[in-house]
Amino acid sequence: GRAPAARGRKLAAASGEGAGGGESASPRTAAADSSDGASGGDGATSEGEARRRAARDDAREALRSSSEYVWRMPSERIEALVGKARGDDDEDDGPSASATINEGKADPTGSLSIGAFNSWASMPVDTQPDFFSARADREAERAAERAAREAERAEIEAAAIAAKEELRRRSDAEYADLKSTLDRGALVCAGGGAAYLFLAYGPDAAASYGVGAALGIAYWGELVREVDALDGQNSPPPEPAPAQAGLPERAAWAVRRLRGAFQRGLLQRRILLPAAVAPVWALWNAVEPGEVHLGLPLLWVGFFAYKIGIVYWAYTEEVAPTWAGAERGGGIDFKRLGYSAWIALGVVAFYLAFGPDSQGP
Known part of the structure; x- marks a missing residue:
């Protein structure tokens, strides 16, 4: 330069x-x-x-x-x-x-x-280096794992639904069998008791027991319909009750229990049937005073006749297998039996011991 x-x-x-x-x-x-x-x-x-x-x-x-x-x-x-x-x-x-x-x-x-x-x-970018091939393999493996999990979840859900339907079907069959057994027991107790009283004590006792048994069977039918109307699913938890102003905790608990019992029991249509026992007795005796006289104790005994069928069913389910040695049980289930059965048996024993016809016809 x-x-x-x-x-x-x-x-x-x-x-x-x-x-x-x-x-x-x-x-x-x-x-x-x-x-x-x-x-x-x-x-x-x-x-x-x-x-x-x-x-x-x-x-x-x-x-x-x-x-x-x-x-x-x-x-x-x-x-x-x-x-x-x-x-x-x-x-x-x-x-x-x-x-x-x-x-x-x-x-x-x-x-x-x-x-x-x-x-x-x-060549295409996705196939040039091993980096893209490894990433594609990882994506394919993840997609396969997701598909396998989805298939397994669907299979488990289908099996659970099938098992639930089978359990529901078996439960419905057992419930229908139980209802038919208790219905037959109530009818046998009502008809058999009326026939026995007619032969042993006359038409007055048979009529009193029969009218009460008819009201009791009607009450039993209403109770069964209410149970059938209930949903088979788990009921939601009850809403928390508001605190009672000015009441201690024990008194507020008692008030809530009374309110719940009133709403569940006293406001039901079937409660009208036991409440009609005394009016039916008074009206019958006022209209036909000379021919057939109804006795109030026998009316109540007939009303609770359907409980005798429940007692017999509980005996065959709990007590008889234990005594026969077929299986070891804990005796009678008093919660299943209820206090009303013992009340009915007490009323029958009281009438037979102190009734007006206790000495014979």
Whole structure:
């Protein structure tokens, strides 16, 4: 870069000496010559700097586009490099700065080539490196696991629904069998008791027992219908009762119990049947005072005749297997039996012991 500038200065000096014999060179001409020489030197310097910059850019591009960086490059960049290597791009962008795939190394001739780029880099991005293959395998495994879990959950739910339906069917069959057994027991106790009293004590006792038994069977039918109307699902928990203002905790508990008993028992339609026993007795005796006389104790005994069937069923279920040795049980279930059965038996015993016809017909 310095030789052209030196030659320019020598040429300017020689022209100045030649002009000294005649007329001296003008300062403008000398300045122009010197400026031409300087501009020529600067042009040569900038051209060399451009070559070095282009070489650095080519080396940087070669390193950036080597095989270990290809999978990080965007698809647009890969397509552009492939197009330049194949000559698809007709535009002349000046010095080529395309990269090579040969681990960032240039060819022995000094030019950059695409190397093995066309062999695999033009394939779809998802199948180029092992990274994408491993990720696809993981996604496939997760999808298979999710599908297996969903299938297992569906199978378990189907089995649970089938077991629930089978249990419901068996429970309904057992409940229907129990209802038929208790209904037969109530009818047998009502009819058998009325027939026995008619033969033993006459028509008055039989009529009293029969009317009471009819009211009791009607009460039993209403109770069964109420039970059938209940939902088989688990009932929701009761809402918390509001605190009673001005009452201690024990008194508030008693008030809540009385209110619940009143709402569950006294406000039912079946309660009208036991309440009608005394009015029926009084009305019957007032209308027909001379022929058949109804006795109030026998009316109540007949009303609780359906309980005798319940007592017999509880005996056959709890006591008889224990005494027979078929299975070891805990005796009579008093909660299942209820206090009303013992009340009915007590009323029967009281009437037989102290009734008006206790000495015989």
